[in-house]
Amino acid sequence: MGDFFGKEYRSNMEKDLANQEQLISRVVEKVMEQLKYYDRFKIPIGVSNRHVHVSREDLDVLYGKGYELTKKSDLGQPGQFAAEETVTVRGPKGEFKGVRILGPIRPESQVEISLADGFKLGVRAPITESGHLDGTPGLTLIGPKGTVEMPQGTIVALRHIHMTPADAERMGVKDKDIVDVETFGEREGVLGNVLVRVSDKFALEMHVDMDEANACSLKNKDYVVIAKR
């Protein structure tokens, strides 16, 4: 282009380019920082549909004395599995057939439902931690060999994150902390009151129920992050 552009113009253009390059590398730096932040705090989602944990005694009634659960598939938490076996769960107002049993067996039977399920069954189950069953409503479990009237054990699982001590250290949280979790996508938002559970027997995973998964448009393996509100 010869000297069509004057010296001053070219000098300014070079300065502009240098400024632009600086700006771009600052933006890239910021984006990388944010990605690293997300990487450090990101947690895969596990969506829990309604399911049942059974005691030895109740499995004896539902499927026969000494019956052993058959593994259908592994779950996100080590040693936990979805069984081939299902039961009908019946409440005062409705029932669900084919509700999956999760293994292994537990000291006490427990039915985990969503709030929507509770309306259909006709039970007001508290939103609480797994195993906190005192005062919770009962339900009827119907298996191929018999029926169990659970005196208690129906809960809506408090949304929670399983993690290892190494995860907890990396994320700066500890067992029983209550945190906020940021979700992404079409129905992005923040889930508050999320319980952190830390154990070397856990794998990193946040459990939400079907109501929560649908409200946030989340599916298994989607990522969320612990949020600072």
Next chain:
Amino acid sequence: MGDFFGKEYRSNMEKDLANQEQLISRVVEKVMEQLKYYDRFKIPIGVSNRHVHVSREDLDVLYGKGYELTKKSDLGQPGQFAAEETVTVRGPKGEFKGVRILGPIRPESQVEISLADGFKLGVRAPITESGHLDGTPGLTLIGPKGTVEMPQGTIVALRHIHMTPADAERMGVKDKDIVDVETFGEREGVLGNVLVRVSDKFALEMHVDMDEANACSLKNKDYVVIAKR
């Protein structure tokens, strides 16, 4: 107590009290500010269960030529009502009986469901605005007098806020803004991607579906606020 406490001690105590009073009035001030903030931005919730809007032509088929809907109860938005009339909504994988028709009639029939309902019916309805029906899946509506095969019209309503121009001005938002909304209580959090609709025909109300209501443990008349994230 006579001079049991020395002069210096009492002087310090008085200073402490004065400081404490100052602190308390600052806290009260902050709390009042926050309450005023919430008051300015607070919005009552309206929970939408699955429902149907029908066209004149479709109502003719479902309930008979020239049939008029009977008002069962007013809804939050002026002129809108829940009708006594219901239909069965059937999809490729399942159906819901007794799905309420909302009046008045509209130019085109529309079925509003939750994502959970979509799984049960076997349709993948988009999360979108009311009336945006091009390319949405159809469903079968079954009334006492006849059956309608809807060619399209099934949506999951995009969560949205109805408000008057005065509400919009007070909250500093405008028609078609996308905002975040803070929710409170046991399942507190933030719902992102909330559409603002402004019209002098509206009343202030945020509409969520059953998945969202249950995930946030919200019921009709609960309050939420437009949030700054």
